[in-house]
Amino acid sequence: MEMVKMTYREALKQGIREALLNDERVFLMGEDVGHYGGAFAVSKGLLQEFGAERIMDVPLSESGFVGAGIGAAMAGMKPIVEVMTVNFSLLAMDQIINNAATLLHMSGGQLNVPLVIRMGCGIGRQLAAQHSHSWEPYFAHVPGLVVLSAGTHEDARGMLLTALKSPDPVILFEYTFMLNMEKEIASDAGAMDITKAKVRRDGKDITLITYGNGVYKSLEAAEELSSQGIEVEVIDLRILRPMDEETFLASVAKTHRALVVEDAWRSGGMAAEVFSRIIEKVFFELDAPLQRLCGVEVPIPYPRHLEEASVPQSQDIVSTIRKMMGL
Amino acid sequence: MIEFKMPSLGADMEDGTLVEWRKKPGDQVKRGDILADVDTQKGLIEIEVFDEGVIDTLLLEEGVKVPVGTIMAIIRPLGEVTEEKDIPSAISSEEPEKSEEVPAKTSEEKEERRVKITPLAKRIALENNLDYSVINGTGPEGAIVKKDVEKALAEAVGPSKEMGGFTEKADEAIVEVKKEHKTPPIKAIRTAVAAAMSKSNREIPHYYLEKKIDMTRALEWLTETNSGLPVQKRILPAALFIKSVASSLVDVPELNAEWEDELVIKNEINIGFVVSLRSGGIVVPSLKNADLKSVGEIMEWLNDIIPRSRSFNLRSSELSGSTVTITNLGEGGADKVFGIVYPPQVAIIGLGSVAEEPFAKKGMVGIHPMLYVTLSGDHRATDGLVGSRFLAAMDKHLQNPQAL
């Protein structure tokens, strides 16, 4: 397979571009997606290529334009709505939860909402408490939504294409921290499955379950641990709702130990949900207490050293796993 | 001269491509003038000057992509020469945690009322009709884990074959399990030492220096000081050596540094002190700001850190951040020790044994206690002359121990 080097930003852009080329009904709208080129330069140049009809700048009114996206989707369009970052998504929460997620149910199956909402997410650029959120668990809490987390370049490239085929509203989390990161992906990379978690690395000693910003950090830690003789199986959840549990339950049955790594705050995070399912379904496979490394419960501070201390780093993963292995 | 660098215009900007110079050498510039056009992932941005002066040199060619912080041009200040010190960015997150994370000690106490056993271990025990209440747990909080049950199952089969020595063997097995649990992760330490030292030997061109230092006055001073101290407060020569190394590093800061494709001199003097483990392997706790501590304080630190190092009861912060390392093998019987530099540090100081030797001083040969001090240096970072200055400084300090 031929591989090409690509930034996460470029992977996102290629995904959007392919979606626009594939289907006339698809259009992108969001704050600064057009003339500014996207707040993170993801959609730079698309306005020039596709025109203002399909690349729509909108005013700063999250509630308004997310609502408009819902209406357009119900009326037969395929909107990609960009909420610049997850930090502003609360302004649109009413639209997302009370309308997008419930219309199908309230209308007795008559109205579905084929809408994709993209959000830049996560910590790591010294943007302080209001601009550093990891709120995947909030959205994963809501029935009616499909919640995706693009923790790798291939998912950044391909999740959107599949999400646009979903009959129901999809929240797609992208990670601003990774935008400049270069990785190799297949030159013919395209649509990715959005139903299953993925084993990113095979291992026999312990199962590490993660998503988003945690994926590359975990793989890095797993490499280091491998040199110390510990083989970590790294699982990328990818789909936070509806969650694919088969993949990680099978892994835990093999390794008998599990660690969850995520940037989101500890209380009520994805880790809590993953653990509940492990205890419910494979309790008698466990040979060690479950452990989780999550965000420290503090509004994210501005100084870099405090910011870094707020979320698990690769080194924390290494030391936690060593402890779990009794070293 | 003012260095004009590729500016950082956003936390997510890592580099920029110089598209066009707007000024040429000899041009006068003032604050706010546009010096160049730089292409970023967000598009073309005009780069402005914050100083006044005349363009001296343009260091970059158009079309070149460079990281933030790269010097692009030199500006000669106008008229008065203002001293513009560029203080490097204060937070350095670059220093990776090099140390081994040390596991917390687990309580060996067996729970009386309830047997702690993991769900998996319990299942296996029950499936094999094994009474797990007599098994010694080696897992977290002393819990019985799968491994323990498997071991017990194997032993339940084993002794029946050789009738004699059943009890003895069983005892031994338990002792062995305990030992395996309590002893530090020898293999892991070995692996870590192996990795660091191989990297050092592979990448660092070492130079080696040694110097004999007359310890008469230093030892006299120690004896005198210790005679007035209760046994708990007495000072070992090691504390004095560490202090003399710290003071010498103040004199020769080039060795208190890191090599990151250039010599980066560190502000704090944090001395890594090699503690050997009885079971083999080493642990290197770090004495922070050694130059600011008295000999007595250093001894207190040793009294605290050595037992904790040997029992693996250190915080990772206590193992990281060293800017130079001391190895102290002399007591092992060797005369001198030449260390391997621990990257990214640039020097390691080896303290040998103190031995009585004939030594000429002021034309008189006498018997003096002599210490062999060695220095292994990273030749990319410094030259032998710097190392030599350091050893001379150590000699000077050890001849004047009361001042340390």
Added chain:
Amino acid sequence: MQEEEIKSIVLHSLKQIAPDTKPEQLGWEENMREALNIDSFDALQFIVALSEKLDIDIPEKDYGHTATMKSLMAYLKKKKQV
């Protein structure tokens, strides 16, 4: 205090600083530091332990008496007037 008691305190203290050794098997005139692989730091801890447990002062100039089991026992007995 009996000689046996002093000896047991000595052996116990040695075992504490060098848990992987068998001090009770030490030869009477063997150099303890060499035989048990004790460095100067551990040696100091040993002396601290002895002075605390036996409630005596061992000045630095007397460290030479601690080299072998024989010389140490003689020294401690004298100190405790056994």
Added chain:
Amino acid sequence: MVFLRAEGFLGASLEWDKEWLPQIYKIHMEKRAKEKKVSPGEQERHLLYQMMLIRRFEEKSAEQYTKEKIRGFLHLYIGEEAVAVGVTQALSDEDYVLSTYREHGHALAKNMDSGAIMAEMYGKLEGCSKGRGGSMHLFDANINFYGGNAIVAGHLPMDVGMALASKKQQKNIITCCFFGEGAAAEGEFHEAMNLAALWQVPVLFVCENNLYAMGTALKYTHAMQDLEKKGGAYEIEAYAVDGMDLIAVSKAANDAVKYIKTNNRPYFLVCNTYRFRPHSMFDAELYRDKKEVEEWKKKDPIPKYQQHLINKKLLSKKQIDEMEKQIEAEIKKAVIFADEGSWEPIEDLTKFVYSGQKA
């Protein structure tokens, strides 16, 4: 609590209070007017000083940003100085001010210490928000400056709440909030306007219309671009003023404050202005023409006001030079203060989560 105590002190008769309070106010204002007796031109020169300080402070901030001393987002106020200074001079020290993420100018105009601002942007413990906020979150309750609010329009409902409180407490305080024309497209703007009018609370809404919401022009974001007309939808008195002219802004703000105090109603002041700099440091300005920027620079409020004062013989060239020197010294001091500040220990990471928490 304060409210209850005030009530107890003033007695139960509201009728009586209504008559009595304006009296107190009058005495107070007369006293203040006496205190403020200044030599001719001193007040004017002070306003000029503030505008020039903001300009230079922002330039220094940009410089410190490129040197990576300041991180995160940095939004500069250059070009809009007349708005902050003109509006703030109409307020009293007791009045509340809330602002946006482009708030350095408002903070300086409200007399926040420039060293505390610089240290905050460095992330140092000595910053006005203990380094936890950075450029977008300047807070100083002592001078009644309540941020530094970085979700566009997110602070507008808060303003109304604060004004509601001062109304209930019968405090003679105005809540002034600054926001951009981008915020005027947010639902929260409209909700806040509605509530303020409905409750008749003393809020001064100041819209700084700099024509671009980040990089999207007014014409792409507002169907009706005479923003002051939006006040009419809520029966809020509104006025649009040339935000590049300090004298005009000051007069409009004085009138607005007088209106609010006399009528106990909110007021909507639109200041038409322009930022000379990009939206934030990392902005290639793909969305606007350089010629347009140059045209606006001709309206720079600072030289305009300098010329005005020179013509009125209230200012000399020499005094301008002296001011520049004074400002340079002040900014230098601020930078040194920030440079010498300390980093908060990581052990304190979880501080400030609950009040009363031990450090």
